Amino acid sequence: MNIIVCIKQVPDTTEIKIDPVKGTLIRDGVPSIMNPDDKGGLELALRMKDQYGAHVTVITMGPAQADVILREAFAMGVDRAILLSDRKFAGADTLATSYALAGAIKTLDYDLIIAGRQAIDGDTAQVGPEMAEHLGLPQVSYVIDAEKTAHGTLIVKKENEDSTQILEVEGKCVLTVLASAFKARYMNVAGIVEAYSKEVEVWGADKIDVDESKLGLKGSPTKVFKSFPKAMKAPGEIHEVSEEEAVEIIVRKLKEKHII
């Protein structure tokens, strides 16, 4: 069984701060991490490897620095790592990103593709389904469990807002996975040492099966018109008073606002 896992390097958005004067993102000192949902997807693939003996390939698109998360994946136990890196990929929106990933995956042998549901920097959840469509494969998103059946299908558990569904998938497919369902294993010590002696394959646009006019910024239907910090609300009043006084203040305000 060959499994491909799509991962992304992202800034740890919980560590991002806004410059209160300039209103821009302060990226300095913000650590880059493997996107949590993708790490969950990788964990699912590695569990399948443990159980059925799969060959696991990770693939990411990004700058040369993204090498770090591929080394991390090696240390967790993957067999092969591919970094798609080319100026031609730059500025891609989700459609152009999913197209490039699909173009690379088309050149590989696989039985199953796993991606994270969404990345914490963009939160779109679009790349997985868009890639599935480029590849002409069925998809199941919001996956919390998956296992193979004796007759070769996959039984997949999916989590919705109000329900859990069990689905059966025939043939190759794309799953997008929730981090909360798959607590990722730690890198093992031998793995960390070995990770840096293994080869990360770096592929440019010429290595993959694509029409280059559909890559990067010019292959992206959506453009950023502007970005801006969130409007700050006018500060409210804050009271540090006794409990009795606090209750009186709240009651007075609720009356003023005609809530009671």
Added chain:
Amino acid sequence: MDKKDYKNVYVFAEQRGGVIQSVAYELLGKARDLADALGEKVVVLLLGSDIKNQAQNLIEMGADEVIVADSPELKDYLTEQYSQVVYQIIQNNKPNIVLFGATTIGRDLAPRLASRLKTGLTADCTRLEIEEKEDTHEKEFRMTRPAFGGNLMATIICPDNRPQMSTVRPGVMQKHVREIGRQGVVTMFEPNFDKSKFKVKLLETNMNCKCSDDIADAKILVSGGRGVHDREGFDKLQNLADVLGGMVASSRAMVDAGVMDHCYQVGQTGKTVRPNLYMACGISGAIQHLAGMEESDYIIAINKDKYAPIFSAADLGIVGDLHKIVPMLTERLKKEMEK
């Protein structure tokens, strides 16, 4: 592709178990505003089984036309079945804009379609507007969404591809008031299914929780975070909510801790709410939580830590112990209500 061939604002009306979801009416309200600004029509896509009789309902909520695809194949949402139908309608009718709810269904269907249509899609929009371009005075559709975990807002455009598509989180847009007896057109669409592509079978659906009431519909929410500690703490909040005629909600921390059910969770991975009163008790106010409640009309925060970020979102902040203040407030309000 000639952009001028693409007209009208379409809404995908999500139904679950035959019930049209609240987000569909919210999108319909927004679509009405956009269509009026463009001088175009609002068209709703309603897919399901035995669903046709709900079309008039959508017309009264603002649709000019409802296109109904009624088939046993469409009873439950499945990616390929729904994609085929919506794709065929879009190819046929060439809409200018298509809106979906940013739910597990909308966020599964919309990207699949965007990729099939080779067009742009903007996720989880919080603002949708028609603005005139400064140079050509052409009307442009602008979609604003949070990025970087809510730290930044980005306005996205889709200048050259059609349709322009976006998903919108439930609870963000406002429904319009129902216009009883409003007239519109109901069109039946006969899907032409390619069943060889149906590779996913739904075996079972299990409802996770039986929340009879939705916190997104509540006018008053008393919401608790880590500072509430446990179930007993939430009982105090429940007593207060009962006196105020509201509901109890929760931050993610207390859902992850297993104290509250996910359907009561407010925030980026929970629900977006905008009640008349939001009382945040023992909630520190992570940006992901604020994203789900900051549009509330009036926000009261009670927290022991005077540096908690929730105070920056609050209209009234009380630095203190909720375990003392909430029961005292409940008693005081009971007396107030008796007057």
